[in-house]
Amino acid sequence: MENKNNGLDRRSFMKAAAALGLTASSMGLRSIAMAADGGTFTFGRPWETVHLDPHASQLSSSWNIQHMVFDSLVTLDEEFNVVPSLASAFEWQGNNLVFTLREGVKFANGREMTSDDVVKSMDRALKSKGNPWGLMMRNKKSITADGNKVTFEFDGPNNVALYSLAATLVCIMPMKEMEDGSYDGAGDKYMGTGPYMVSEHIANDRWVLKRNPHYWGGPAKTETVVVRTIPSTQGLIAALNDGSIDGAMFIGDPDAPALLAGAANISVATQKSTDFNYIGMNCVADDSPFKDLRVRQAVALAVDRDKIINFALAGNAEKTYGWTQWGFTDDSKLKFREPDLEKAKALMAEAKPARTTVKYLVRAGGVHEAVAQVMSQALAEIGITCELETVDGGVWAKRVWGTNPSEMDITSSAYSGFPHPLITAHWWAPELSGFTKGYVPVNEEYTAALNAAVTKATGDEVNASLQNLYEILNEQCVKIPINVNSETIAWRSDRVNMTPSARQSQNDVMAGVETWEMKA
Amino acid sequence: MAETDIAQAKKAGRRKGALSVFFARAGIGTMIAVALLAIMVIVGLAEPYLPTTAAKAVASGPRRAPPSTEFIFGTDNLGRSVFARILEGIRLTFLLSAVAVFLAGVVGSIIGMAAAWYRGVVDTLIARLADILFAFPSMIFGLIVAAILGPGTLSAIVAIFFIVLPTMVRVVRGAALGIVGRDFVVAATISGASTFRILFVHVLPNVASVTVVQMAYLMSIGMIIESGLSFLGLGVQPPLSSLGVLLRENSAFMNIAPWVVLAPGAVLTLAILCVNYVGDAARSIIEPSQPRPLE
Amino acid sequence: MKHLASYMLYIAARLGLAAITVFGVASLVFFGMRLIPGTYADLFFPLATEAERAEINAQYGLDAPVFVQYVKWIGAMLQGDFGTSIVTRGPVIDEVVARLPLTLELASLALIMIAFVGFPLGVVSGMFHGSAVSQTGRHASTLLMSIPNFVLGTVFLYLFSVYSLGLKAGGWSPMSDGLLENLRHALLPSFTLSITGLGLVLATARSSVLGVMGQDHILAAVSRGLEPRAIFTRHIFRNSLIPVVTIFAIVAGYLLGGTVLVETVFSLDGVGRLLVNSIIRRDYPVVQTGVILTAAFFVLMNTIADILYGFIDPRVADRQDG
Numbered sequence A: 001m002e003n004k005n006n007g008l009d010r011r012s013f014m015k016a017a018a019a020l021g022l023t024a025s026s027m028g029l030r031s032i033a034m035a036a037d038g039g040t041f042t043f044g045r046p047w048e049t050v051h052l053d054p055h056a057s058q059l060s061s062s063w064n065i066q067h068m069v070f071d072s073l074v075t076l077d078e079e080f081n082v083v084p085s086l087a088s089a090f091e092w093q094g095n096n097l098v099f100t101l102r103e104g105v106k107f108a109n110g111r112e113m114t115s116d117d118v119v120k121s122m123d124r125a126l127k128s129k130g131n132p133w134g135l136m137m138r139n140k141k142s143i144t145a146d147g148n149k150v151t152f153e154f155d156g157p158n159n160v161a162l163y164s165l166a167a168t169l170v171c172i173m174p175m176k177e178m179e180d181g182s183y184d185g186a187g188d189k190y191m192g193t194g195p196y197m198v199s200e201h202i203a204n205d206r207w208v209l210k211r212n213p214h215y216w217g218g219p220a221k222t223e224t225v226v227v228r229t230i231p232s233t234q235g236l237i238a239a240l241n242d243g244s245i246d247g248a249m250f251i252g253d254p255d256a257p258a259l260l261a262g263a264a265n266i267s268v269a270t271q272k273s274t275d276f277n278y279i280g281m282n283c284v285a286d287d288s289p290f291k292d293l294r295v296r297q298a299v300a301l302a303v304d305r306d307k308i309i310n311f312a313l314a315g316n317a318e319k320t321y322g323w324t325q326w327g328f329t330d331d332s333k334l335k336f337r338e339p340d341l342e343k344a345k346a347l348m349a350e351a352k353p354a355r356t357t358v359k360y361l362v363r364a365g366g367v368h369e370a371v372a373q374v375m376s377q378a379l380a381e382i383g384i385t386c387e388l389e390t391v392d393g394g395v396w397a398k399r400v401w402g403t404n405p406s407e408m409d410i411t412s413s414a415y416s417g418f419p420h421p422l423i424t425a426h427w428w429a430p431e432l433s434g435f436t437k438g439y440v441p442v443n444e445e446y447t448a449a450l451n452a453a454v455t456k457a458t459g460d461e462v463n464a465s466l467q468n469l470y471e472i473l474n475e476q477c478v479k480i481p482i483n484v485n486s487e488t489i490a491w492r493s494d495r496v497n498m499t500p501s502a503r504q505s506q507n508d509v510m511a512g513v514e515t516w517e518m519k520a
Numbered sequence B: 001m002a003e004t005d006i007a008q009a010k011k012a013g014r015r016k017g018a019l020s021v022f023f024a025r026a027g028i029g030t031m032i033a034v035a036l037l038a039i040m041v042i043v044g045l046a047e048p049y050l051p052t053t054a055a056k057a058v059a060s061g062p063r064r065a066p067p068s069t070e071f072i073f074g075t076d077n078l079g080r081s082v083f084a085r086i087l088e089g090i091r092l093t094f095l096l097s098a099v100a101v102f103l104a105g106v107v108g109s110i111i112g113m114a115a116a117w118y119r120g121v122v123d124t125l126i127a128r129l130a131d132i133l134f135a136f137p138s139m140i141f142g143l144i145v146a147a148i149l150g151p152g153t154l155s156a157i158v159a160i161f162f163i164v165l166p167t168m169v170r171v172v173r174g175a176a177l178g179i180v181g182r183d184f185v186v187a188a189t190i191s192g193a194s195t196f197r198i199l200f201v202h203v204l205p206n207v208a209s210v211t212v213v214q215m216a217y218l219m220s221i222g223m224i225i226e227s228g229l230s231f232l233g234l235g236v237q238p239p240l241s242s243l244g245v246l247l248r249e250n251s252a253f254m255n256i257a258p259w260v261v262l263a264p265g266a267v268l269t270l271a272i273l274c275v276n277y278v279g280d281a282a283r284s285i286i287e288p289s290q291p292r293p294l295e
Numbered sequence C: 001m002k003h004l005a006s007y008m009l010y011i012a013a014r015l016g017l018a019a020i021t022v023f024g025v026a027s028l029v030f031f032g033m034r035l036i037p038g039t040y041a042d043l044f045f046p047l048a049t050e051a052e053r054a055e056i057n058a059q060y061g062l063d064a065p066v067f068v069q070y071v072k073w074i075g076a077m078l079q080g081d082f083g084t085s086i087v088t089r090g091p092v093i094d095e096v097v098a099r100l101p102l103t104l105e106l107a108s109l110a111l112i113m114i115a116f117v118g119f120p121l122g123v124v125s126g127m128f129h130g131s132a133v134s135q136t137g138r139h140a141s142t143l144l145m146s147i148p149n150f151v152l153g154t155v156f157l158y159l160f161s162v163y164s165l166g167l168k169a170g171g172w173s174p175m176s177d178g179l180l181e182n183l184r185h186a187l188l189p190s191f192t193l194s195i196t197g198l199g200l201v202l203a204t205a206r207s208s209v210l211g212v213m214g215q216d217h218i219l220a221a222v223s224r225g226l227e228p229r230a231i232f233t234r235h236i237f238r239n240s241l242i243p244v245v246t247i248f249a250i251v252a253g254y255l256l257g258g259t260v261l262v263e264t265v266f267s268l269d270g271v272g273r274l275l276v277n278s279i280i281r282r283d284y285p286v287v288q289t290g291v292i293l294t295a296a297f298f299v300l301m302n303t304i305a306d307i308l309y310g311f312i313d314p315r316v317a318d319r320q321d322g
Helices: A010-019 A024-035 A060-069 A115-127 A175-179 A233-241 A256-260 A293-302 A305-312 A341-351 A368-381 A393-400 A421-428 A444-455 A461-476 B002-025 B028-049 B051-056 B082-118 B120-135 B138-149 B153-180 B183-190 B195-231 B243-253 B259-286 C002-035 C040-044 C050-059 C066-078 C092-127 C132-146 C149-162 C179-213 C216-224 C228-257 C260-265 C271-280 C284-312 C314-319
Strands: A040-045 A074-076 A082-084 A087-093 A096-101 A140-146 A149-154 A196-202 A206-211 A224-229 A247-250 A266-281 A317-319 A357-363 A385-391 A410-415 A479-492
Touching (some): A040 A233, A060 A224, A115 A140, A115 A175, A233 A479, A266 A368, A293 A341, A293 A368, A305 A368, A305 A479, A357 A393, A368 A410, A385 A393, A393 A410, A393 C040, A421 A461, A444 A461, B028 B082, B051 B082, B082 B120, B082 B195, B082 B243, B082 B259, B120 B153, B120 C002, B120 C284, B138 B153, B138 B195, B138 C002, B138 C228, B138 C271, B138 C284, B183 B195, B195 B243, B195 C149, B195 C260, B243 B259, B259 C132, B259 C149, C002 C066, C002 C284, C092 C132, C092 C179, C092 C260, C092 C271, C132 C179, C149 C260, C179 C228, C179 C260
Parallel strands (some): A040 A247, A357 A385, A357 A410
Antiparallel strands (some): A087 A096, A196 A206, A247 A479, A266 A479, A317 A479
């Protein structure tokens, strides 16, 4: 575990400076000194970007590279507070959210970003195929620009808008170039306002990113960052050992620290993420035994989170009962927490489901295959026989999200967590979010409470309504959260100076990459 | 008819003699292979009733425990006995390949005999189709089949079936061509026997030995394909284990727990080796001077 | 002259058959891919509406009836246009060509090992019939054919990551970055890839030499008192070459399509992995092109074997009567 003892890292410093109203040019000297540093930093990761267009990237695998190239109006600090990014300041004026655009922000081609880019980017993003952020801004009336101010006008409060604007799904793209055709917004030669731009992309192999000389935070320390796709943990470790990569992220492999133990010159850090694993059950298909609330509650009582964590997750994960793991809610009031087999069996005896052999769909990769095996054993104890089928993410999405009713009875998967739990709360409201309608039942009470929490609540009411939503979901047992993930990041301490952030959200694993530096 | 009866009698006699010839000629290596193979088949068949099945449960022991008297090959990352899972793996690896190869043997014999009997357009068509299947990269074929049918035992069987089928067809066709011109077949044709009768009563017994030997070879190919598909996650689905599944699930832990990989890897290699040895010995009896078949 | 003419006819017939086979593979992969449930849009835009997904499908011409798509695709391919990748939106041929050097190098190195290790060992083991050498050759070939390459690869990955011994297990360094570095990465995967072929060529060479050795003209040559070296080069080596050449060409064809598992184990980005990933992503044009190229290579190698066979043994060509 690397300790962050160097105080403010560069990105935090930039954010602090930004908050104080300093501009990049007032720190010009320092920037020039840093621009002289060059070198190539090569990073390995186990997956490849699926979606290229940032505004249409529905799966989190794509966000990692996009975070390095594109900025949004705001971003997050390690405590998941919203802090300035392309907007140097923001404030609520009644029901209007007003952003003051940062001065001197340029795209990597040297053109200055305008409020026109911002308004048109927002328009494009919210209209993009499958982009769920229109939902988060459902009570938005207009987005208008006036000089360096951009105003989002809502017809009431909106408690998720600000948080959702920190996502790459609503990043600011070079709209002028996209309109005149000189930049392909749906392509992979990414060019934005962030510290890097894409110079080469070979699908399934590598992204080559070059320093953006015009980055508003001052040029990044390393000239070239290469992000390679190396699909297995062994491959990543071998590449780290032989020096073909300088750093690696071991996403979805909780055994990585054990496998890395004892390796020379390799530093290992754990990064907590908001991503969480869950078990989902089909409550929509007519023949699904899980349509019966009692069966779902029996499953919830059969789940042994400690066993799952100790065996399937190498003890390297934090237990969770809900999806609001960052202190928003109080677990002690939940009814379904610790395993209780007797009660579970009693519920099963009462429910007497007509069918007890179920199709257990597992999302390939990561920990789901192991979790599902522990789960299927637990379910066998309450009389449910599972037939596991492991499929790739795309097939999984089609069968669970793209088909109604979903082609599964029960599934193991993960949600990418967001900085505010109200965002993820929408995935339980199929009449709003749509994509979960194949297995999540409509619950009018819940949806009404959610709508109120997002567009009506103010001040303390927000957290109180969140607690209410939390308790409803715990009793409904449609999805059972298991654990919050901790990911492993390792790097060659003899070759690179880097400090990965201790916590991240929205797959921003390489946050702060612009401050990482090759050793001479 | 008389000649056919004689041929059949000869055939029966030869078949009776085949086993004794086999054991008389077999070297010590082949004998060991036969013994090991017999053990594996028996263990495979009996596996569901063995006391080891309980140790296939998650948390039977600690994670990745080294080999001990309790867990001969140690435990895997979910605390399951590797030994118990290997026994199940032997069962499924043999079973899937055997089913697929047997089906390919039956279907391949029919198609191969039909090609030899009808010649002409039928033969050409069958030959071209076999060429096409043969030229299709086999692992990619397996991947596409698994994508169409969904991963699992069915798609593994279907994939193996189609991958080994063209070889089967070619071999049976070759053998049957030599038979259909023989006097007793001609005689049967003249006497008005149906095509069905000629092929199954007169031709089949004479190509059966070639078919069986070829099936032994294809069995080893089938096992390699099955384990390869399972290694890619497209064959047998956990918690069921084929030997390929064990390698897939555990290969990441080779460095810190070599036994979880080496044990199933060695058993898989040994099983294929035994099948190959027995196939070799069987062939040397039936076609002593032929070089090894291409597959 | 008659012989030459019939030989040319034979070659033409072989090439014709090869073309038919490749066309068959092309059709099989085309319809096979479309039998897989779900298009790229279905799988990767699950949050989009039905209409939006239909729009994405239309962008790639996937809205047309399958048979129309097929005819269009065959037509384009005959003009050398392999289409556009659905995922990267670039020309398919670029995707394939970018990976081809790695896969070709693996296959070539494997072939070299097979030629310079498997073949001589087979000949030697065949010449000393009944000796320990010959028996070792037999067992070695059976063993080599029995080890699944991903098992050997996994063991190598472990052994060579613990004891490097100068070789790299996993990863790749292109030839342009220095031959030595390239070979250090390429040797383990290409040896892993070679084992089945190694065993097969060893066994074929061995049994072929064994067969020739037992023939009358060798015994006659020996009794005539010819020098052993002359017997070997003039009689044994030449005559035992025919089946070996055939098997060698078949192995060469098989190697290019057999790299999937080796590339997976060693984390290499070759044509095999490209095909796997493209099947997962339903990138039809990439899968189709990759499979066609692999199959074409296989068929070409087989055809060359047939033609060589006809050249070495003219009776084969003469027998060809339609």
